[in-house]
Amino acid sequence: MKTKGNFMGIPGPAWLGVALVAAALLVLPYVAGMAGTAWVRILNFAILYVFLALGLNIVVGFAGLLDLGYIAFYAVGAYLYALLASPHFDIHWPFWAILPLGAALACVFGVLLGAPTLKLRGDYLAIVTLGFGEIIRIFLNNLNAPINVTNGAQGITLIDPLSVGEFKFSTTSTLFGLTITGPQKYYYFLVVVAVLVVILNLRLQNSRIGRAWEAIREDETAARAIGINTRNVKLLAFAMGASFGGIAGGMFSAMQGFVSPESFSLLESIMVLSMVVLGGMGHIPGVILGAVLLTFLPEVLRYGVEPAQRFLFGRSVIDPESLRMLIFGLALVLVMRFRPAGLWPSRLRKRELTTEVTP
Amino acid sequence: MSDFLLETRSISKRFGGVQALADVSFGIRRGEIFGLIGPNGAGKTSLFNVLTGLYVPDSGEVIFDGQSLKGLKPNEVAERGIARTFQNLRLFGNLSALENVMIGRHVRTHAGVFGAIFRNRATLEEEEAIERRAHELLKYVGIERRANTLAKNLSYGDQRRLEIARALATDPKLLALDEPAAGMNATETAALRGLMEAIRSDGITILLIEHDVKLVMGLCDRVAVLDYGQKIAEDTPDKVQRDPKVIEAYLGGAIA
Numbered sequence: 120m121k122t123k124g125n126f127m128g129i130p131g132p133a134w135l136g137v138a139l140v141a142a143a144l145l146v147l148p149y150v151a152g153m154a155g156t157a158w159v160r161i162l163n164f165a166i167l168y169v170f171l172a173l174g175l176n177i178v179v180g181f182a183g184l185l186d187l188g189y190i191a192f193y194a195v196g197a198y199l200y201a202l203l204a205s206p207h208f209d210i211h212w213p214f215w216a217i218l219p220l221g222a223a224l225a226c227v228f229g230v231l232l233g234a235p236t237l238k239l240r241g242d243y244l245a246i247v248t249l250g251f252g253e254i255i256r257i258f259l260n261n262l263n264a265p266i267n268v269t270n271g272a273q274g275i276t277l278i279d280p281l282s283v284g285e286f287k288f289s290t291t292s293t294l295f296g297l298t299i300t301g302p303q304k305y306y307y308f309l310v311v312v313a314v315l316v317v318i319l320n321l322r323l324q325n326s327r328i329g330r331a332w333e334a335i336r337e338d339e340t341a342a343r344a345i346g347i348n349t350r351n352v353k354l355l356a357f358a359m360g361a362s363f364g365g366i367a368g369g370m371f372s373a374m375q376g377f378v379s380p381e382s383f384s385l386l387e388s389i390m391v392l393s394m395v396v397l398g399g400m401g402h403i404p405g406v407i408l409g410a411v412l413l414t415f416l417p418e419v420l421r422y423g424v425e426p427a428q429r430f431l432f433g434r435s436v437i438d439p440e441s442l443r444m445l446i447f448g449l450a451l452v453l454v455m456r457f458r459p460a461g462l463w464p465s466r467l468r469k470r471e472l473t474t475e476v477t478p
Numbered sequence: 479m480s481d482f483l484l485e486t487r488s489i490s491k492r493f494g495g496v497q498a499l500a501d502v503s504f505g506i507r508r509g510e511i512f513g514l515i516g517p518n519g520a521g522k523t524s525l526f527n528v529l530t531g532l533y534v535p536d537s538g539e540v541i542f543d544g545q546s547l548k549g550l551k552p553n554e555v556a557e558r559g560i561a562r563t564f565q566n567l568r569l570f571g572n573l574s575a576l577e578n579v580m581i582g583r584h585v586r587t588h589a590g591v592f593g594a595i596f597r598n599r600a601t602l603e604e605e606e607a608i609e610r611r612a613h614e615l616l617k618y619v620g621i622e623r624r625a626n627t628l629a630k631n632l633s634y635g636d637q638r639r640l641e642i643a644r645a646l647a648t649d650p651k652l653l654a655l656d657e658p659a660a661g662m663n664a665t666e667t668a669a670l671r672g673l674m675e676a677i678r679s680d681g682i683t684i685l686l687i688e689h690d691v692k693l694v695m696g697l698c699d700r701v702a703v704l705d706y707g708q709k710i711a712e713d714t715p716d717k718v719q720r721d722p723k724v725i726e727a728y729l730g731g732a733i734a
Contacts, residue, residue, distance in 0.1 A: 319595055326594030326601075327587055327608070330573075334581045337570035344530060344568070345648050346556030346585025355591065465572070 148303040159302040165414040166309040172394040172410035174363025180401035182356035183336025185245040188252025192361040194383035196221035196368025201378045204279040218369045225365025226358045233357030259380040274379025399461030483508045489538035498524040500707045511684045513698035520704040522687045531555035561650035563641040565657045571630035579612035582647025615643040635666040654685040
């Protein structure tokens with residue numbers, strides 16, 4: 120059913136679709152580049168948020184564990200990168216060493232968060248994870264004394280960009296007669312990692328482990344009664360979810376060249392959770408859609424609200440920043456009102472309609 | 479001794495002021511269908527939960543297949559070979575029938591994260607075996623046409639069957655069914671009875687809690703009767719039916 124007569128679970132005709140998507144992904148940064156480098160950067164952030172949303176989706180969407188402190192793992196990955204590749208300690212490790220390390224460290228933090236919360240469910244779990252997220256942020260904010268580890272609220276600057284040998288991702292260069300800007304280089308790197316991350320997530324979901332996660336989400340007591348070690352399986356969900364956050368954090372650090380605790384506020388956790396819920400909890404394409412939409416919508420509004428007001432009323436009637444968040448909030452409410460299962464909910468509802476009979 | 483697959487020794491369990499189980503001892507022989515009956519609130523489900531590790535008894539112990547189950551968690555009990563169904567059905571509602579049964583194979587399979595990610599040969603073969611077995615079991619309980627239906631959208635009778643299929647997927651030695659005929663009509667009950675007989679003839683011992691006295695009496699090899707947390711009888715159905723204590727406590731004049 121999954122692997123016969125096709126490759127990697129994708130049936131033949133679908134490869135045409137894959138090719139089209141690949142082509143679109145390939146030219147996207149140049150199209151966005153025409154609208155301004157800012158849009159390429161936004162594109163990159165959209166991909167980072169895809170990583171985060173997919174990671175959180177493992178915990179919330181698959182295993183059904185409400186995590187409000189997810190951004191802490193992003194912070195762990197980001198700070199690890201910042202500390203190991205900046206003049207702060209004058210350590211300059213290469214990115215390919217730090218990114219996996221960041222994933223591993225975030226993984227450890229995932230287990231640290233998971234272990235004490237194993238018996239908690241729902242609201243209680245949410246509160247504990249929320250506290251965890253805040254603890255990490257406050258630590259980062261205050262770990263500048265007695266030994267200056269994180270440089271406190273000022274954050275860490277001059278973080279090394281990604282580089283392979285002499286090829287730096289932060290500067291514009293010309294490759295085969297084609298000009299490619301820093302953000303565009305990051306974009307391609309991120310897209311490659313994103314493809315890997317998506318495949319990884321799809322494979323995890325359609326595996327023995329993925330099914331065990333979903334069993335716990337559906338009914339923990341029944342899952343235990345049929346022999347699933349819920350403790351280990353939950354910890355694994357926390358660990359896997361966290362490691363995606365760790366990788367995203369490392370790339371965030373490298374891309375920005377600067378990290379500070381401010382970037383890891385509760386609002387960010389809520390934002391990522393919104394992406395998961397709004398896109399369609401537990402459904403990978405839906406979660407990706409949610410992440411991309413929720414990254415772009417505020418930016419589109421940022422650039423669009425002001426001109427729209429001038430066009431309609433001839434002047435700026437409402438402060439654009441307030442209006443932007445107002446529209447954003449309203450959009451969230453409307454989606455949840457009319458599509459409670461998310462914009463693009465799980466495959467199973469569709470599978471219902473195409474019952475195949477196996478002889 | 480060793481012809482007992484499961485033996486309880488003086489199990490007691492108290493919830494606050496209620497003595498749910500008092501000194502309950504009985505034995506289930508290999509290959510039999512053992513019935514557990516009693517009026518509502520007699521402690522049947524409590525006993526069930528003790529057997530499957532969901533409750534820790536205040537005293538006494540359960541011996542299964544020659545080993546004590548003391549201190550084992552529900553998943554460890556399942557691993558030892560006791561599978562159960564629930565009185566109020568606990569299916570994975572938003573997953574398909576097939577997936578529900580595939581999850582039942584979890585305890586007998588091994589693939590971890592690395593297998594999932596790299597899909598090595600062993601993992602692929604295991605996945606295929608899981609799916610094949612799940613289809614077999616759906617067919618066995620008679621709902622293979624519903625393989626891709628969400629569990630929550632199945633009819634009530636089919637949900638009961640699915641829960642049995644999921645329990646069987648764990649390769650149990652003892653299948654413990656908590657009121658499987660509840661809410662079923664006569665035809666469905668008859669089919670369920672056929673299913674239980676088939677399961678027994680495959681060598682799986684069955685523990686059956688049931689309200690449907692006719693079903694229990696017709697199907698079970700031996701029956702234990704609980705009343706107010708105490709075992710008041712344990713014998714063959716016809717002897718139990720004639721036991722004056724049982725008649726008084728539970729059956730009234732209905733059967734006698």
